[in-house]
Amino acid sequence: MKQDLDALMSQRDLDAAVVTGSVYNNPSMYYMTNGARLSGGILVKRRGQEPVLLHSPIERDEAAKSGLATIDIAEFDYAALRRASESDLEASVKFYRKIFDRLELAGRVAFYGKVEQGASFALLTALDQALDGVTIVGEYENDLFDAARATKDPAEVTRLRRVGQATGAVMREMIDFMRGHAVARRSHDGAEVELLVKSDGTPLTVGDVKRFGWSRLLANELEDPEGMIFAIGRDAGVPHSHGEAEDPICLGRSIVFDFYPREMGGGYFHDMTRTFCLGYAPPEVQKVYDDVYACFEQVVAALEPDAPTRRYEALTCDIFEAQGHNTHRKDHSVQEGYVHWLGHGVGLKLHERPGFGLSPANQDTLRPGSVITIEPGLYYPSQGFGVRIEDTIYLDEGGEFHSLTEFEKKLVVEL
Amino acid sequence: MKQDLDALMSQRDLDAAVVTGSVYNNPSMYYMTNGARLSGGILVKRRGQEPVLLHSPIERDEAAKSGLATIDIAEFDYAALRRASESDLEASVKFYRKIFDRLELAGRVAFYGKVEQGASFALLTALDQALDGVTIVGEYENDLFDAARATKDPAEVTRLRRVGQATGAVMREMIDFMRGHAVARRSHDGAEVELLVKSDGTPLTVGDVKRFGWSRLLANELEDPEGMIFAIGRDAGVPHSHGEAEDPICLGRSIVFDFYPREMGGGYFHDMTRTFCLGYAPPEVQKVYDDVYACFEQVVAALEPDAPTRRYEALTCDIFEAQGHNTHRKDHSVQEGYVHWLGHGVGLKLHERPGFGLSPANQDTLRPGSVITIEPGLYYPSQGFGVRIEDTIYLDEGGEFHSLTEFEKKLVVEL
Numbered sequence: 053m054k055q056d057l058d059a060l061m062s063q064r065d066l067d068a069a070v071v072t073g074s075v076y077n078n079p080s081m082y083y084m085t086n087g088a089r090l091s092g093g094i095l096v097k098r099r100g101q102e103p104v105l106l107h108s109p110i111e112r113d114e115a116a117k118s119g120l121a122t123i124d125i126a127e128f129d130y131a132a133l134r135r136a137s138e139s140d141l142e143a144s145v146k147f148y149r150k151i152f153d154r155l156e157l158a159g160r161v162a163f164y165g166k167v168e169q170g171a172s173f174a175l176l177t178a179l180d181q182a183l184d185g186v187t188i189v190g191e192y193e194n195d196l197f198d199a200a201r202a203t204k205d206p207a208e209v210t211r212l213r214r215v216g217q218a219t220g221a222v223m224r225e226m227i228d229f230m231r232g233h234a235v236a237r238r239s240h241d242g243a244e245v246e247l248l249v250k251s252d253g254t255p256l257t258v259g260d261v262k263r264f265g266w267s268r269l270l271a272n273e274l275e276d277p278e279g280m281i282f283a284i285g286r287d288a289g290v291p292h293s294h295g296e297a298e299d300p301i302c303l304g305r306s307i308v309f310d311f312y313p314r315e316m317g318g319g320y321f322h323d324m325t326r327t328f329c330l331g332y333a334p335p336e337v338q339k340v341y342d343d344v345y346a347c348f349e350q351v352v353a354a355l356e357p358d359a360p361t362r363r364y365e366a367l368t369c370d371i372f373e374a375q376g377h378n379t380h381r382k383d384h385s386v387q388e389g390y391v392h393w394l395g396h397g398v399g400l401k402l403h404e405r406p407g408f409g410l411s412p413a414n415q416d417t418l419r420p421g422s423v424i425t426i427e428p429g430l431y432y433p434s435q436g437f438g439v440r441i442e443d444t445i446y447l448d449e450g451g452e453f454h455s456l457t458e459f460e461k462k463l464v465v466e467l
Numbered sequence: 468m469k470q471d472l473d474a475l476m477s478q479r480d481l482d483a484a485v486v487t488g489s490v491y492n493n494p495s496m497y498y499m500t501n502g503a504r505l506s507g508g509i510l511v512k513r514r515g516q517e518p519v520l521l522h523s524p525i526e527r528d529e530a531a532k533s534g535l536a537t538i539d540i541a542e543f544d545y546a547a548l549r550r551a552s553e554s555d556l557e558a559s560v561k562f563y564r565k566i567f568d569r570l571e572l573a574g575r576v577a578f579y580g581k582v583e584q585g586a587s588f589a590l591l592t593a594l595d596q597a598l599d600g601v602t603i604v605g606e607y608e609n610d611l612f613d614a615a616r617a618t619k620d621p622a623e624v625t626r627l628r629r630v631g632q633a634t635g636a637v638m639r640e641m642i643d644f645m646r647g648h649a650v651a652r653r654s655h656d657g658a659e660v661e662l663l664v665k666s667d668g669t670p671l672t673v674g675d676v677k678r679f680g681w682s683r684l685l686a687n688e689l690e691d692p693e694g695m696i697f698a699i700g701r702d703a704g705v706p707h708s709h710g711e712a713e714d715p716i717c718l719g720r721s722i723v724f725d726f727y728p729r730e731m732g733g734g735y736f737h738d739m740t741r742t743f744c745l746g747y748a749p750p751e752v753q754k755v756y757d758d759v760y761a762c763f764e765q766v767v768a769a770l771e772p773d774a775p776t777r778r779y780e781a782l783t784c785d786i787f788e789a790q791g792h793n794t795h796r797k798d799h800s801v802q803e804g805y806v807h808w809l810g811h812g813v814g815l816k817l818h819e820r821p822g823f824g825l826s827p828a829n830q831d832t833l834r835p836g837s838v839i840t841i842e843p844g845l846y847y848p849s850q851g852f853g854v855r856i857e858d859t860i861y862l863d864e865g866g867e868f869h870s871l872t873e874f875e876k877k878l879v880v881e882l
Contacts, residue, residue, distance in 0.1 A: 072584070076693055077492040080583075089694055089709050109800065110706040110807055126800040134826050140608040164585050168495075169487070170577055172584035173591045173605030190588030193555040266685050266731075270678075275690070278491055279504055279732050291525040294504050316681075317694050385524065385541040392525055411549050 053205045053421060054083070060199050061099040066189065067159030069196055071095040073167045075318060077277070079400035080164045080197040082318050088118035089317070094125070096155055104155065123154070144175055145182045152183060162189035164197055194405060202397055202405035203421030209446060211320045212399070212423055216444055216456035218272040219313055219322040223459055226265045226309075230256065230301060230330065231467055238300070246303040246331065258282050259297030265311075274313040278402060281310035281325075288327070289433030291392050291440070303331035303467070306341075306437040308429075312402050321402045323425050324457040325442035328465045337437050340430050341463045344439045347371045347428040348461070351394065352443075357451040361395075361416045361424075365408045368394045368428050377430055381410060388432055395425040398444050420449045423456070468620045468836060469498070475614050476514040481604065482574030484611055486510040490733060492692070493581045494815035495612040497733055503533035504732070509540070511570055519570065538569070559590055560597050567598060577604035579612055609820060617812060617820035618836030624861060626735045627814070627838055631859055631871035633687040634728055634737040638874055641680045641724075645671065645716060645745065646882055653715070661718040661746065673697050674712030680726075689728040693817060696725035696740075703742070704848030706807050706855070718746035718882070721756075721852040723844075727817050736817045738840050739872040740857035743880050752852050755845050756878045759854045762786045762843040763876070766809065767858075772866040776810075776831045776839075780823045783809045783843050792845055796825060803847055810840040813859050835864045838871070 061069065074091045075082045084095045084103055093115065094106040107115035109126045116122060128150045130143065137143035151157075163176055180188040194202075204212065233248040233256050240247065240255075248256040262282060269276055283295040288308040301307075310325040327344075329337060350371055351364055369381040369390065378389030397404040406416030406424065418424070424447075429440030443457035476484065489506045490497045499510045499518055508530065509521040522530035524541045531537060543565045545558065552558035566572075578591055595603035609617075619627065648663040648671050655662065655670075663671040677697060684691055698710040703723040716722075725740040742759075744752060765786055766779055784796040784805065793804030812819040821831030821839065833839070839862075844855030858872035 074693075077581075091693065091707065108707070109802065113702065113705045113708040124800075129799055131799050131824075131826065134828060140828070144607075162585055163588065164583065166492075166581050167584050168579065168610070169582050169584060169587035169591070170579050170605040170610055171607050173578065173588055173603070174607040176584070176588045177592075177605070188588070190585040190592070192559075192586050192589040195583070195585055263685075267682065270681055270685055277692070278489075278506065287528065290528045292506065292523070293528040384544055384546050385539075387524065409546075409549075411546065413549060413555070 053203050054200055055205070056200050056203075057097060057196070058100055060196055061097075064162070064191070064196060065160055066162050066196065067099055068157050068161045069097045070161060070163050071097075071165045071197075072163065073165040077318065078166045079201070079404075080166075082400055083197060083201060085118040085120065087319070089114050090118075094151065096151075096157070098155070098157070106151065128154075141174060141178055145178050148175075148179055149183060152186065158185045160187050160189050162191055162196065164195060198405050201399050201401075202416075203419050204399060204423050204446075205421065208320065208399070209421075209423070211315065212322065212444070212446070213456055215274065215313070215315060215320050215322040216324075217458055218274055219311055219324060220458040222265060222268045222272060222274070222313070223309065223311055223324070223326065225268050226261060227328070227465060229264045230261060231465065235303065235331070235467060240300055240302065247300040248330070255300035257297060258284065258295045258299045258301065261301065262297070269313050273316045275316050276313050278312060280312065281308060283308045283438075286433050286436045289431045289436065289438035291429065291431060291438070301330065304329055304334055306333075306337050306439060308438055308440050310440065310442065314402075318400075320400060321398050322456065323398050323402060323427075323442060323444050324459065325427055325429075325440045326459060326461065327439045327441060327463060329463055330465050331467050333463050336435065337439070338463060340432065340437070341439050343372070343375045343377070344428050344430050344441050345461060347375075348426060348441045351426055351428065352445070352453070355418065355426075355445070355447075355453050357418055357420065357447060359418050360414070361406045361408045361418060362410055362412070362414045364426075365394045365410045369410075372428070372430065388434060389430060390428070391431050392429065395427055398423050398425055418447055420447055420451065422447045468618050469615060470620070471615050471618075472512060472611070473515055475611050476512075479577070479606070479611060480575055481577050481611065482514055483572050483576045484512045485576060485578050486512075486580045486612075487578065488580040488582045492733065494616070494819075495579045495581075497815055498612060498616060500533040500535065502734070504529050505533075509566065511566075511572070513570070513572070521566065543569075556589055556593055560593050563590075563594055564598060567601065573600045575602050575604050577606055577611065579610060613820050616814050616816075617831075618834050619814060619838050619861075620836065623735065623814070624836075624838070626730065627737065627859070627861065628871055630689065630728065630730060630735050630737040631739075632873055633689055634726055634739060635873040637680060637683045637687060637689070637728070638724065638726055638739070638741065640683050641676060642743070642880060644679045645676060646880065650718065650746070650882060655715055655717065662715040663745070670715035672712060673699065673710045673714045673716065676716065677712070684728050685731075688731045690731050691728050693727060695727065696723060698723045698853075701848050701851045704846045704851065704853035706844065706846060706853070716745065719744055719749055721752050721854060723853055723855050725855065725857065729817075733815075735815060736813050737871065738813050738817060738842075738857060738859050739874065740842055740844075740855045741874060741876065742854045742856060742878060744878055745880050746882050748878050751850065752854070753878060755847065755852070756854050758787070758790045758792070759843050759845050759856050760876060762790075763841060763856045766841055766843065767860070767868070770833060770841075770860070770862075770868050772833055772835065772862060774833050775829070776821045776823045776833065777825055777827070777829045779841075780809045780825045784825075787843070787845065803849060804845060805843070806846050807844065810842055813838050813840055833862055835862055835866070837862045
């Protein structure tokens with residue numbers, strides 16, 4: 053949580069944290085600037101002090117909306133520095149020197165934010181050499197803001213809960229949208245199949261369903277920045293296949309619908325997956341669905357506060373192997389069976405801490421304020437199907453786990 | 468253009484370019500992977516060779532859609548490297564060493580892509596030290612992909628043109644949406660004003676207009692990733708004020724509507740601004756509008772192939788100063804008058820090359836394939852208004868300039 057920042061900075065021996073870049077798709081900047089709509093900026097958090105936001109003069113109104121102390125960067129007159137320099141890099145070093153002096157930054161100063169890495173590497177290397185009494189730090193793994201964001205405060209949970217409710221409601225509307233279409237027999241890919249058709253008799257497609265979903269997301273002030281997965285049949289057997297827009301919606305085939313919208317304009321994600329068969333399920337799909345469902349239920353029932361996440365990754369492998377499936381634990385290049393990780397944290401990033409690696413190096417635990425996915429799945433692309441079930445789950449301060457995903461788990465959608 | 472990459476690599480003395488990160492909001496990765504929906508990956512372009520895409524096994528289908536040669540990173544077995552290492556950073560260095568060996572990368576290898584800068588700084592510093600015969604390069608300004616993307620090939624122009632047409636069409640629908648509302652007299656902020664009202668008698672708000680616009684963008688397969696500017700009155704006087712969702716739409720006030728949607732799911736932007744007054748314009752706004760319009764027309768008429776962009780920034784300052792306005796050239800911290808730059812390139816980034824800085828260090832020119840904005844504006848927040856007019860303009864191979872923005876320039880919207 054944000055309130056942990058000073059303690060986390062002490063643990064990491066950091067005197068200051070500097071975040072740069074726009075707030076868009078830059079979770080650390082968004083986190084620290086409270087949703088202000090800034091196309092750029094420099095956020096400085098000194099240990100034991102309130103953060104300060106440096107902003108462009110033309111963004112002064114938006115900067116003020118952050119509620120933070122602000123400094124207009126016009127004060128540092130980059131244009132004059134540029135005129136007195138041989139290169140942009142030289143001018144930028146002078147510019148940062150003035151900022152470091154103004155804010156009395158010294159010691160170990162770490163940089164954060166999603167920006168162009170080549171430019172950043174050039175600048176940070178130059179600053180490290182140029183600034184006396186300053187060591188520029190780059191944290192490789194589980195950085196300061198990853199660690200802070202790994203647990204959510206009550207205001208964040210309120211937003212995450214609303215996104216979860218709206219996401220489930222939109223998924224339901226999308227299912228009902230499909231159910232509102234007639235079934236027809238058509239030949240497709242050389243076989244006679246049953247599929248959904250529109251009023252003009254043409255097949256309903258994956259693209260039609262996604263477009264309807266986007267319009268319903270919009271009505272709920274949500275967006276789909278990374279593109280939902282709606283993958284049918286063999287595509288459902290490859291976890292990150294997004295589905296083909298032109299594919300018809302056939303009955304009796306597994307549909308993996310992985311849905312991870314975000315609050316409009318940046319903000320908090322939800323992440324949920326359901327696997328459906330329209331009309332009826334082939335027995336081999338039902339069997340694998342039952343295996344995944346049993347695994348999901350066992351893993352969720354076993355969740356305990358303060359437990360290491362890798363315990364649940366191992367438990368998932370235990371369960372699937374006992375059911376007779378191959379897993380990534382037995383074969384790291386597995387493509388049939390359990391081929392990906394059990395879950396991940398969810399927040400301003402779709403994938404954040406904690407992680408669920410099996411390695412003893414993974415020291416992440418479930419803590420009060422953790423918001424995680426649990427998403428076991430089994431994939432049989434060679435047999436033309438895959439199954440995944442996923443909820444987003446919150447561990448509260450009292451040690452209780454709550455699903456933020458409101459949607460039943462049922463394979464067959466009756467038409 | 469992409470076809471220039473080898474020549475640009477030679478100029479920069481680069482043996483290889485490595486792009487990392489997801490394709491989302493990461494223009495260099497999107498550019499090189501042809502719109503494949505990859506949540507992560509490593510793209511390697513060796514000078515004189517076709518690019519190679521390294522991908523996660525669960526994204527093999529999406530990777531194949533790039534049309535590039537692909538390598539599944541399961542081959543490098545990160546998990547085994549991690550077990551044999553003390554830290555993630557150590558394991559990552561071993562992982563990249565295997566990749567560099569496999570692809571025979573040596574010499575000057577530059578990294579690109581929008582990623583977390585702290586982690587990147589740690590990794591690139593470690594790679595530079597660990598890999599013999601390799602120098603890790605970070606380009607600070609106008610990097611390889613900025614330079615390639617500064618001119619667009621015909622396929623890109625086709626997409627940019629379509630986005631421009633659709634953006635103009637949606638702006639028109641939004642204007643018509645406002646015109647479809649009745650006018651009423653109400654008290655607002657302590658004054659009696661005329662404003663637009665909904666059928667239930669409550670004021671139409673900026674938020675209502677934006678929501679309607681989002682639904683129309685969606686219907687045109689566009690998105691609004693950075694949030695349109697729809698700023699009224701005093702807010703219109705601060706270039707990057709986005710406008711207040713709860714503000715009513717009052718007659719006779721300047722509305723700066725800066726609209727910069729993007730193809731759905733990432734892709735090409737358009738950028739256009741119109742300034743409107745509903746019903747009637749106060750004389751002081753009309754006067755400033757006429758000044759900005761005259762400036763826009765004179766600058767566009769003066770555009771020439773191969774001319775330095777800074778010539779037009781200077782011309783804009785000349786025109787506005789002759790009209791009696793203050794400019795950033797006379798006062799770098801100006802807040803009333805001409806307070807920002809004339810334009811910028813537009814493409815996979817909303818702001819890309821060429822730039823329009825006044826400094827002699829700005830060597831950017833207008834070239835065949837350039838797609839730029841021309842957006843002079845005058846801002847008087849203390850008088851409660853601002854004006855900006857902006858088109859996106861393309862310079863073709865034959866030396867002709869074409870506006871990609873299809874929308875008339877007229878201050879008063881008749882009700």
